[in-house]
Amino acid sequence: MGLFYNIFVALFSAxxxxxxxxxxxxxxxxxxxxxFLFGGIISSVKTLDQFMTFFHNPSNAMIGxxxxxxxxxxxxxxxxxxxxxxFGAVWAVCGCAMQxxxxxxxxxxxxxxxxxxxxxxxxxxxxxxNTEIAPPKIRGFMVGLNQQMxxxxxxxxxxxxxxxxxxxxxxxxxxxxxxxxxxxxxxSWRLPLGLQLQARALTRHQRWLLEMNRDDEARDVVYKxxxxxxxxxxSAADLEFAQMHDQIKADALVRSQSVxxxxxxxxxxxxxxxxxxxxxxxxxxxxNIINYYGPQMYESLGLTLGQSLLVQxxxxxxxxxxxxxxxIFILDWIGRKKPLMFGAASFVALFSILSALVATFPPGETQxxxxxxxxxxxxxLMSVTFSLSFGPVSWVLASEVFPTRMRSIGTGVATCTNWxxxxxxxxxxxxxxxDVGWKFYLLFVCLNAMDxxxxxxxxxxxxxxxF
Numbered sequence: 001m002g003l004f005y006n007i008f009v010a011l012f013s014a015x016x017x018x019x020x021x022x023x024x025x026x027x028x029x030x031x032x033x034x035x036f037l038f039g040g041i042i043s044s045v046k047t048l049d050q051f052m053t054f055f056h057n058p059s060n061a062m063i064g065x066x067x068x069x070x071x072x073x074x075x076x077x078x079x080x081x082x083x084x085x086x087f088g089a090v091w092a093v094c095g096c097a098m099q100x101x102x103x104x105x106x107x108x109x110x111x112x113x114x115x116x117x118x119x120x121x122x123x124x125x126x127x128x129x130n131t132e133i134a135p136p137k138i139r140g141f142m143v144g145l146n147q148q149m150x151x152x153x154x155x156x157x158x159x160x161x162x163x164x165x166x167x168x169x170x171x172x173x174x175x176x177x178x179x180x181x182x183x184x185x186x187x188s189w190r191l192p193l194g195l196q197l198q199a200r201a202l203t204r205h206q207r208w209l210l211e212m213n214r215d216d217e218a219r220d221v222v223y224k225x226x227x228x229x230x231x232x233x234x235s236a237a238d239l240e241f242a243q244m245h246d247q248i249k250a251d252a253l254v255r256s257q258s259v260x261x262x263x264x265x266x267x268x269x270x271x272x273x274x275x276x277x278x279x280x281x282x283x284x285x286x287x288n289i290i291n292y293y294g295p296q297m298y299e300s301l302g303l304t305l306g307q308s309l310l311v312q313x314x315x316x317x318x319x320x321x322x323x324x325x326x327x328i329f330i331l332d333w334i335g336r337k338k339p340l341m342f343g344a345a346s347f348v349a350l351f352s353i354l355s356a357l358v359a360t361f362p363p364g365e366t367q368x369x370x371x372x373x374x375x376x377x378x379x380x381l382m383s384v385t386f387s388l389s390f391g392p393v394s395w396v397l398a399s400e401v402f403p404t405r406m407r408s409i410g411t412g413v414a415t416c417t418n419w420x421x422x423x424x425x426x427x428x429x430x431x432x433x434x435d436v437g438w439k440f441y442l443l444f445v446c447l448n449a450m451d452x453x454x455x456x457x458x459x460x461x462x463x464x465x466x467f
Contacts, residue, residue: 051189055105061431062105092118100194124415128408131399132207133225135240136464137332139400144327144392151320151387154291155313206241207404210248218245251405262410271406274459275398275414278340281455282394283421284447285347287386289429290315290379300433301375302363311376318380323387330388335463336397337455343389344452347382351444354378358438394418400462 052058095115102108127146134142206225209218219241226237262272290297294315298308331339354375361371402410432440 050186054186054189055108058105090118091115091121096194100190120415120419123418124412127395127399127415128411131396131407131411132404133221135225140331140336140392140396140463141327143396143399144323144331146395147387147392148320148323148327151316151323151391154316155320207244207248210245211252215245248404251403259409259413261406262413268406270458270460271401272410272413275401275410276417277454278390278394278397278459279414279418280421281340281344281447281451282390282418283425284444284451285343285382285386285390286351286425286441286444286447287382287390288422289425290382294379297379297433298376300363300437301358302367302372315380315383319383319387319391321387322384323391326388327392331392331396332463335461336393337459337461339389339393340397340455340459341452343385343393344448344455346385346389347448348445348452350378350382350385351441351448355438355441355445358441362437397459397462401460 091114095111095113095118098107098111098114100111102111127143130143130146131139206218206221209215209221222237222241222244223234226233226240228234228237261268263269294308294312298311303311326339357371357375357378361368363372398414399407399411429440432443
């Protein structure tokens, strides 16, 4: 029962559903669409003819702004920075409503900022929350559920949004599509953006309750998380509670409230650089460029828009399957460092092959079906590789590397780093892909080669350790 309750709480914290009415509720409301964490719904919406026509065919730079304002200009970056302010759902409802009902591009951009602020709060608090409720031996699995729900969110986003009514796969019909593509007019893009409006709540966890001197409630939560059906289980739960109680009461005397404390000692500087580094390196994999601009990438390989969106939908389903296998069977067995090294080395190889294929067989100039399939295969392998490495591990390592007294501030800074590099790549990628083509992929070859060296030389192994 204890393991089931652990998983239940962690899973539904990742999607923002209520966990148990018998426990006190956080003031913070969380988005049901927390799984759409990285803005997956926009990747298909922004390719629609109805969307482009309504906003007067915005330039590549403006499309980049639509994606990136969600993440930086008051959006996810500052949401992660200010995650101690609890009412993220208020911002989310305002932002989603403004996007769905936008009469012009200015309203769309402001709505993206508001929604981004809310998701920034969620992206920092959910991994932190799951880290603090998880026993060390299954911490990787518990925190990895966050990435699992992100992947499922991308599946929903890809299939709720649409493919144009004219499709190369339907010869005798002029209407076909998925999800909202069956709708006419602007509702085809307004509806998927409006589906993000629901909200839910989370339970308080035992560490917070101890910090608030509510020890009896904290003990009850520990019992629920462990399950105390046998004397041995109760004894183990009491031992963990005693250790946690003593550590948190001691930490409370020196708890940090300053970002500067992350750099106060050599040991803390190393922890901070590891957490910041793993989040930056996650963006250097280039995976979110595929998530945001996948349809454009597939079109650059010679596919039609309809084919591109269909392939993007299939692509989005591959990652969560690999991620689920990884967090259940591998992550808490093999550790954190080796998967990161595997991921960086694999991305070097995959982007190198992709660059060579596109350079040798330029889409539009040559009609080589085998090369086209091979290039798409490389992109699919990138999704699998990410789900076996940086996807789940980045959230786990960035939260568990800090001691309890620094974990909230440290995780917030690491998450801000993720969004900072996310927005830089989201803003520049459509311009880079349009201007330099396949050479843009060489950037990720170099970045991942650098990541491999740094991870191998400086990253610690944190599997199973209690902080």
